[in-house]
Amino acid sequence: MSPIGSGKSKHSESGYARMAGSGCAGILELVIFHPVDTVAKRLMSNQARLFVPGAPVAQGMANLNTVLFKNAAEQSVLSRYLSLFPGLGFAAGYKVLQRMYKFGGQPYVKDYLDTNHRDTFARLFGDKTGKTIMHATAGSLVGIGEVALLPLDVLKIKSQTNPESLKGRNIFGIVRDEGLGLYRGGMWTAARNAPGSFALFGGAAFVKEYLCGLSDYSKATFLQNFFASIGGAVASITVAAPLDVVKTRIQNKPFDAPESGMSIISKMVRNEGMGAFFKGLTPKILVVGPKLIFSFTIAQQLIPFFHGIFEGQGITQTKPIV
Template identity: 25%
Template sequence: MSNNIQTPLYFGGIASVITTLFSHPGDLIKVRLQAYRGELKSSIQVIKDIYRYEGIKGYFNGMSAGMLRQATYSTVRFGVYETLLVKMKQKNGQVSLWQVLVAGCAGGAIGGLVGNPADVANVRMQNDASLPVSQRRNYNSVFDALGRIVKEEGVGKLYLGLIPNIGMSMAMTASQIGSYDIFKQILVYYGMRDSSPYTHFSSSVLASLVAATVVSPIDVAKTRIMDSNVKIYNGLFDALVTIPRKEGMVALFKGWTPAFLRLAPHTIIMFLILEQMKKYYIEYNMNSQKLDTRSMMLGKN
């Protein structure tokens, strides 16, 4: 394959939106665990509660918000990340740890900013059914949620938790996309094929472990801030200090298991789809270039 063919920057967003169809229930369970204040609940208990009180459809609450979030947040973070990485790549096509960290943090920061409104709607819609009936918002869709938040609470509420969200997005992009590229590079070095689905699968699993652990504390703080109508914490740092002080250090890792169980298939499916999209795009363009070259040669003759 030719390294001169640049794939569209929006491919990452498309792959992420498609993947949301499979990963949304896991994300919802994670949010429910993180937003719950009190004695720790197990993932199994949350799964049972959702089925008992909401039925199967309860696992898909907020799907429209989840898809809009990926369409905004992931499209931007992948686009910025890949643009920067192309500029920074070494002559041999390899990337270093610092390069993926810089590109990941930059992509995550801008993606987090763009995707914050949809993320606020996503958190609220996913957790709504777990609230007392009198406190539920009962949004009909992500657009209903965004419209009502602006009308009832002001535009500023769309940016609740912006700082922790940007922090989480930076950590997620660097630890998920960045570590995926690093792991894939290592596996290829030790003999696996760059284009092999097995390489993509293995890199995705390893990246999921890293990402789930790195982002968990920030993700818990972000969920708590976004889910509240009133100011409970004075920013990300205060939340990261207050939560473990009141609930123990383990509270910062509430939802780690469902986060990993959601992130692993999300990451695996996302990168498998993305790699195939890139593969077929490059092959199509290479074949088109060959046809163009052949036509030019025949024209000259």
């Protein structure tokens, strides 16, 4: 994606390049990391203790096996692995559209802020910090708008954690029957996405600005993009973790038995303690985090790559940013 700095006499990547690069990143992420995402969602949705004090470790492992693989828990290794791909169609639609929207859309918002409000950010935060905050703010605004994709996310999570609620129903029937119910948890999703996306793009910009010493982020090397993605991803996952758990539990409830976010929070505090808000954080950082690092890095590399191809073939013709 190559976040756009404030330097002059350079080109902004074309819209085609942004969509192609971020879309390819989403497809590659889906193929490689969907099973990992299923594991994290099932761990976050589980409300029972897996390893009970005083109980044999083998019993805890058996509990973990059941939570992760559900009906395939006693089947072969291959069957258990394939059971981590429920709702792949929903996941494909959601993940590719999400990455195209977020990684391809953030630069447009950043361009707008850079063109119209650069002086304001510089006056409030200084030149270097202002540029970092501008990237973070653009990410946050895009993250809030991501709520539009919520129905696909809801269906993906239900297929991963509560597949019985979708059994025997096609996408058109679900949309007809549930309507706005598919946007259940929308406010919580926006509340999670705003700080999460702020931390993702702001963290990446911070690494490029202060650790890599880049004034023009589009000139970042692969390793610089990689390390910037690590900083942004870890910050984003950690900041968004509490609301992500609440959002997931709202969305995996049966369609006919919804529960409010405040009710879920109350039960979590009463029955599971404050640590419940960070359930799944460690596997998410260690296992799910790499998928965000992967897709963020790949998008930042592929967008300039596609831009060069499209410009070279005359498909697009962008003008310098002034």
